[in-house]
Amino acid sequence: MTKLHLNAFLMGVGHHEASWRLPESDPYASWDVEHFQNLARIAERGKLDSVFLADSPVLMGDPGRRPGGKLEPTILLTALAGVTEHIGLIATASTSYNEPYNLARRFASLDHVSHGRAGWNIVTTAGADAARNFGLDDVPLHRERYERAAEFVEVSIRLWDSWADDAIRADKQAGVHADAAKVRPIDHRGRFFRVDGPLNVPRSPQGHPLLVQAGSSEDGRQFAARYAEAVFTAQQTLAEAQAFYQDLKKRAADLGRDPAAVKILPGIVPVIGDTEAEARELDAELDRLISPEYAKRQLEERFGLTLELDEPLPANLPSEDEIEGAKSRYTLIVDLARRENLTVRQLIGRLGGGRGHRTFAGTPVQVADAIEDWSKNGAADGFNIMPAVLPSGLEAFVGKVVPILQERGLFRTEYEGATLREHYGLPRPGVAR
Amino acid sequence: MTKLHLNAFLMGVGHHEASWRLPESDPYASWDVEHFQNLARIAERGKLDSVFLADSPVLMGDPGRRPGGKLEPTILLTALAGVTEHIGLIATASTSYNEPYNLARRFASLDHVSHGRAGWNIVTTAGADAARNFGLDDVPLHRERYERAAEFVEVSIRLWDSWADDAIRADKQAGVHADAAKVRPIDHRGRFFRVDGPLNVPRSPQGHPLLVQAGSSEDGRQFAARYAEAVFTAQQTLAEAQAFYQDLKKRAADLGRDPAAVKILPGIVPVIGDTEAEARELDAELDRLISPEYAKRQLEERFGLTLELDEPLPANLPSEDEIEGAKSRYTLIVDLARRENLTVRQLIGRLGGGRGHRTFAGTPVQVADAIEDWSKNGAADGFNIMPAVLPSGLEAFVGKVVPILQERGLFRTEYEGATLREHYGLPRPGVAR
Numbered sequence: 001m002t003k004l005h006l007n008a009f010l011m012g013v014g015h016h017e018a019s020w021r022l023p024e025s026d027p028y029a030s031w032d033v034e035h036f037q038n039l040a041r042i043a044e045r046g047k048l049d050s051v052f053l054a055d056s057p058v059l060m061g062d063p064g065r066r067p068g069g070k071l072e073p074t075i076l077l078t079a080l081a082g083v084t085e086h087i088g089l090i091a092t093a094s095t096s097y098n099e100p101y102n103l104a105r106r107f108a109s110l111d112h113v114s115h116g117r118a119g120w121n122i123v124t125t126a127g128a129d130a131a132r133n134f135g136l137d138d139v140p141l142h143r144e145r146y147e148r149a150a151e152f153v154e155v156s157i158r159l160w161d162s163w164a165d166d167a168i169r170a171d172k173q174a175g176v177h178a179d180a181a182k183v184r185p186i187d188h189r190g191r192f193f194r195v196d197g198p199l200n201v202p203r204s205p206q207g208h209p210l211l212v213q214a215g216s217s218e219d220g221r222q223f224a225a226r227y228a229e230a231v232f233t234a235q236q237t238l239a240e241a242q243a244f245y246q247d248l249k250k251r252a253a254d255l256g257r258d259p260a261a262v263k264i265l266p267g268i269v270p271v272i273g274d275t276e277a278e279a280r281e282l283d284a285e286l287d288r289l290i291s292p293e294y295a296k297r298q299l300e301e302r303f304g305l306t307l308e309l310d311e312p313l314p315a316n317l318p319s320e321d322e323i324e325g326a327k328s329r330y331t332l333i334v335d336l337a338r339r340e341n342l343t344v345r346q347l348i349g350r351l352g353g354g355r356g357h358r359t360f361a362g363t364p365v366q367v368a369d370a371i372e373d374w375s376k377n378g379a380a381d382g383f384n385i386m387p388a389v390l391p392s393g394l395e396a397f398v399g400k401v402v403p404i405l406q407e408r409g410l411f412r413t414e415y416e417g418a419t420l421r422e423h424y425g426l427p428r429p430g431v432a433r
Numbered sequence: 434m435t436k437l438h439l440n441a442f443l444m445g446v447g448h449h450e451a452s453w454r455l456p457e458s459d460p461y462a463s464w465d466v467e468h469f470q471n472l473a474r475i476a477e478r479g480k481l482d483s484v485f486l487a488d489s490p491v492l493m494g495d496p497g498r499r500p501g502g503k504l505e506p507t508i509l510l511t512a513l514a515g516v517t518e519h520i521g522l523i524a525t526a527s528t529s530y531n532e533p534y535n536l537a538r539r540f541a542s543l544d545h546v547s548h549g550r551a552g553w554n555i556v557t558t559a560g561a562d563a564a565r566n567f568g569l570d571d572v573p574l575h576r577e578r579y580e581r582a583a584e585f586v587e588v589s590i591r592l593w594d595s596w597a598d599d600a601i602r603a604d605k606q607a608g609v610h611a612d613a614a615k616v617r618p619i620d621h622r623g624r625f626f627r628v629d630g631p632l633n634v635p636r637s638p639q640g641h642p643l644l645v646q647a648g649s650s651e652d653g654r655q656f657a658a659r660y661a662e663a664v665f666t667a668q669q670t671l672a673e674a675q676a677f678y679q680d681l682k683k684r685a686a687d688l689g690r691d692p693a694a695v696k697i698l699p700g701i702v703p704v705i706g707d708t709e710a711e712a713r714e715l716d717a718e719l720d721r722l723i724s725p726e727y728a729k730r731q732l733e734e735r736f737g738l739t740l741e742l743d744e745p746l747p748a749n750l751p752s753e754d755e756i757e758g759a760k761s762r763y764t765l766i767v768d769l770a771r772r773e774n775l776t777v778r779q780l781i782g783r784l785g786g787g788r789g790h791r792t793f794a795g796t797p798v799q800v801a802d803a804i805e806d807w808s809k810n811g812a813a814d815g816f817n818i819m820p821a822v823l824p825s826g827l828e829a830f831v832g833k834v835v836p837i838l839q840e841r842g843l844f845r846t847e848y849e850g851a852t853l854r855e856h857y858g859l860p861r862p863g864v865a866r
Contacts, residue, residue, distance in 0.1 A: 020603075033545065059633040064610060064611055064612070064613040068611060069634050071634060072542040072634075074508060075511050075542040083515070097532065099567055109505040112464050113508060134534060172455075175451075175498065176497055177498060200501070200502035200503060202464055202502060291608050
């Protein structure tokens with residue numbers, strides 16, 4: 001089998017919503033560049049493929065209850081590029097609330113500054129709150145968001161390709177800097193965008209940043225099958241993960257793509273202890289620190305109805321088709337609650353740790369076993385590692401789990417390439433002319 | 434008198450359009466982060482107030498003739514923040530082709546990452562080429578651009594102030610991270626924007642980035658008088674610079690602002706030699722390397738008519754009122770040609786060096802004298818230093834001119850503050866509630 005791909009998904013002081021309340025956590029770390037630089041160095045020590053930052057252009061959740069807000073990801077990753085040499089840098093950015101010229105340029109710039117380590121996690125941004133920061137009353141329809149996203153990516157690719165790789169001649173004697181025929185306008189006229197180009201940044205080290213996608217709805221899967229080189233996904237069970245893996249690889253093949261060039265990476269929230277008891281204790285301590293009333297309000301907003309903490313979810317929930325927000329996450333939450341017959345309080349405990357991602361409390365060997373199990377059984381090409389607590393959870397993963405995966409021959413012991421594409425074993429795209 | 438303020442205006446391998454053709458110049462430096470990091474270190478060694486990056490979201494000029502395109506400035510400045518400790522970081526960004534939520538967030542993020550060194554040079558972006566990268570057929574009207582800019586800045590200020598300075602309580606025991614009453618939506622509804630807020634970044638070290646402005650038309654001056662804390666301007670003669678200085682200080686006072694809190698900083702393009710002859714020789718060598726036919730085409734586009742290289746400008750030029758592009762720069766060029774009775778070829782030589790900014794070839798003492806002259810005679814609170822060739826021109830300025838200014842007591846010998854606002858002697862704004 002090919003080697004695993006592992007990303008460090010960085011979120012403030014951890015993915016568990018109560019992680020900031022632990023004695024070890026710095027409650028100001030979410031906006032502290034040195035905190036993130038430390039995390040990036042740890043991840044690079046573990047030879048991870050990338051650090052990854054989620055994002056939405058809105059203040060998510062209630063800042064009263066957990067650290068709210070985030071530094072803008074392309075800026076933060078530039079600061080991380082300065083203190084690392086190898087690790088990839090993947091930023092989430094919205095196609096609904098950006099202009100392609102500006103965003104394509106930011107990613108090309110990040111790719112230049114990092115010498116070929118940039119990746120773009122393409123999202124369409126669910127939620128009316130974000131829409132209301134950009135002149136709209138409500139979020140655009142799900143289908144419409146994905147149609148805009150497709151055109152946005154097409155325009156971005158044409159902008160990245162608007163300079164040929166050999167456009168610059170730098171002939172001082174003749175006074176010719178670039179070969180004008182190799183720097184070309186794109187003259188795009190589409191449904192959502194008019195962009196003349198060319199981009200005002202020469203072609204970047206990777207040609208295009210790595211293209212990543214993270215929604216698992218019908219529209220999201222089809223978008224991923226067409227454009228994504230890595231897919232982040234939330235999967236709770238092996239069977240679901242296998243079904244998703246097969247479905248997405250088949251969709252890519254049906255579109256004429258090499259399925260091996262679309263890496264499927266489920267999220268996993270490892271809670272690591274030297275003994276199983278120690279791991280479970282940390283997990284339980286975190287769950288005790290959740291404020292259930294607050295989490296209940298969040299679920300009520302997602303479902304659009306009132307819930308009781310010690311009752312199961314009501315029977316009359318809307319179907320995924322009626323949801324205009326994050327469709328696949330909605331279905332995942334409902335399925336989890338139904339499958340395990342959870343009360344709202346129990347569901348909150350399960351979601352508080354990883355917000356729908358697979359949580360796993362155990363020893364380093366158990367975590368490595370879980371990773372090996374999914375990757376050997378057609379469920380994953382790698383994982384998005386989402387430590388419940390940061391930096392300690394990433395320290396534990398890099399210090400204790402990575403060596404086991406390396407010993408088993410499942411993970412690299414040194415970086416073999418220079419760029420993020422090379423870490424993923426993906427080719428540098430040429431310029432279509 | 435108060436001390437001077439000096440910014441290093443960084444542009445590829447220099448402001449002279451032919452600088453890349455010199456043997457010493459690296460023709461790939463314009464997209465090389467290490468080149469800019471070297472420049473930032475030199476500027477910091479000279480205790481300069483800031484490094485400054487111009488920008489427009491379009492490929493300016495003909496990439497065949499000189500290095501075209503630029504890395505996105507907030508990304509590049511983040512990379513410079515990582516290798517410097519004191520110097521301010523001023524990025525140009527357009528209010529016509531950005532959304533306030535995104536841009537306010539980027540500057541707040543840069544201010545956090547740099548520990549209070551961010552500045553925003555607010556521009557409205559002239560030129561149809563840029564408009565055609567953003568869905569428009571032509572550039573919006575000059576007046577309309579400035580009306581949008583004013584609303585854009587008002588929204589940005591409200592977003593930066595949407596978190597009170599003491600919003601974060603970080604009470605782990607009670608499970609209260611921020612005081613919810615101190616993180617407030619802004620609910621802006623205006624002619625150009627609807628933005629609910631709050632921003633998803635807590636208030637930054639400077640409160641607001643330093644606000645800078647660079648247009649000198651009637652609309653531009655009024656905008657600067659209302660919002661700008663530093664004004665970059667192109668002035669050719671002492672008399673013009675004095676008139677501009679007095680006009681802008683008066684406009685600021687008329688609006689109830691302290692005129693001393695609006696710093697006026699003309700651009701100067703120093704060409705420095707150890708002897709006057711050496712400086713003139715470098716100046717002449719650069720001018721010999723200009724391609725006049727190319728520069729003529731650029732002037733023809735600006736004026737909208739055909740020119741002859743060895744004739745003066747025609748008499749029947751349009752008035753500034755008829756120009757929807759960069760109004761004040763247009764008038765400056767026409768006045769320069771008329772005042773000195775220049776042919777088009779001669780005008781091109783004058784513009785090639787500094788594109789309308791004051792060029793000055795001389796010894797370090799002569800450059801220091803020129804700076805002292807304007808600053809002591811009510812024409813400038815400081816200067817934007819625009820070396821014709823980089824890095825050598827900045828090395829010469831920092832190594833030879835700065836010590837003279839320091840000896841004369843005109844310029845700081847050490848940084849006295851930590852933030853860009855402190856370098857400028859400007860207060861940190863409070864939150865209006």
